[in-house]
Amino acid sequence: MKNLLYINFVILLSLLLSGCEKEDRTYQGPQYYEFSAFENRQGTVSNILQKENNRVGLDSICIQLIKTSTGNVTVNYEIVQKLYYLTDKDNYVEEVPAGTDISVVDTVFSTAVHGQDYVIVTGNNSxxxxGTMKGSLTIPKGEYFGYIQVNMLKKTGKNFYVVLKDSPDTKANKPTSILNYKISPDKIYYFTERFLTEIPDTWTLIDKDGDGYNWEYYKSHATSDSYRSGGVGALTPENxxxxxxxxxxxxxxxVMLTFDISAGDEDxxxxxxxxxxxxSPITLANCREATILRDWTELDASYASDKTETIDITQYKGKSVYIAFVHGNCTDCYYIRLANVNVFGL
Structure with a gap:
């Protein structure tokens, strides 16, 4: 009896295991193509894909199939002049749906010019x-990805919209069929301060030497003294x-830091x-522990008027930082002047 029960258990277990082995969970629906949301430095914004390119030269836009192709797949696309952004739905569309309140519709345009800002590069399979701003490419049998080749001619800060279109044998996957290709500008300013009328209260002033004198505003500059008139005399600042x-x-x-620096007295x-x-925030207690970008630098007669200085701070790309200008290591001159502080990307 025990043997019979054991045999029945083995048969039942075999049937269960064989049933699991036969189950196929792969996508079995029709073929579609779409812009990849992950490959090739592409991402999503609202309901569309986006890619930003900051390098002049050859680049590409990645298109993927929903499943591996069993034959060659033709992908059609068009670079459109404009799209419509529905603010109430956070959606970009090619056509405004009937009955939509016009107050929630913003028109967005492709600003980059083919042949001036970029060129679509073609080959044997594309x-x-x-004249029509329409193109196509072929994804070969057995492949998963295809690419629109883009040659970026210059950094302009402009963009263009690419929309995938149905081909005779395959359809575009509408939710992911629009891509905004952004061309980085020549410069992106992350911070700028000119000190035209004051030192803003967003800046922190630290009198580390404790003599009661610090940075102050004077004639469109931030200034700090090494000599003070009115009977004060020579100072030894660390401001x-x-x-x-x-x-x-x-x-x-x-990423670059630039600033204008000069001496208050050419003599x-x-x-x-x-x-x-x-x-981390720079304070009275820790200011001497901050990382040095440029160590003590002495001015000479050539700094009688503002000179622009440049420091490469690329190592801080993607970070949030505080930058401090220190006046010190000198005495009994007059004062130093600072203006036009900029942090920008190239």
Whole structure:
């Protein structure tokens, strides 16, 4: 009896296992193509795909199939002049649905010009007609991805919209058939301060030497003294002028800090400055622990008027930082002047 029960159990277990082995959970529906939401540095914004390119030269837009092709698949696309953004639905569409309140419709345009800002590159498996702004490419049998080749001619800060269209044998997957291709500008400014009328209260002033004198505003500059008239005389400053938090983007190749610096008296120009940076707030207690971007630098007679200085801070790309300008390591000159502080990406 025990043997019979054991045999029945083995048979039942075999049937269950064989049933699991035969189950196929792969997608069995019709073929579609769409813009990839993950490959090739592409992502999603609202209901469309987006890619930003910050490098002049050859690039590509990735298109993927819903499932691996069993034959060659033709992909049709068009670079359109405009789309419509439905603000109430956070959706981009080619045509405004009937009955839509016009107050919730924004028209967005392709601003980049083919042949001036970029060129679509074609080959054996692709074609493009600039006159109609329509093109096609072939994804070979057994493949999953296809690419629209784009040659970016220059950084302009412009964009163009690509819309996938149905082909005779395959349809575009409408929810993911629109891509905004963004061309990075020549420069992206993350921070700028000119000190035209004041030192804004978003900046922090630290009198580390404790003499009661600090950075102050004077004639469209932030200034700090190494000599004070009115019977005060020579000073030995260690004054920090600390920026507000600067959020540096990650899309550009390089990040630069520029600023204008000069001496208050061309006859006594030997003012010294240092530039430091920190990802944490710079305070009276920790200011000497900040990372040095440029160590003590002495001015000379050539700094009688503003000179622009540049420091590469690419290593801080994608980070949030505080930058401080330090006046010190000098005495009995006159004063140092600072203006036009910029942080930008290239």
């Amino acid at each position: 074609s493009f007609t600039p 920090y002028l600390v920026s507000p938090l600067i959020n540096i983007g990650s899309t550009m190749d390089k 006594y120009p030997e003012e010294n400055y240092r530039v430091v940076i920190s990802e």
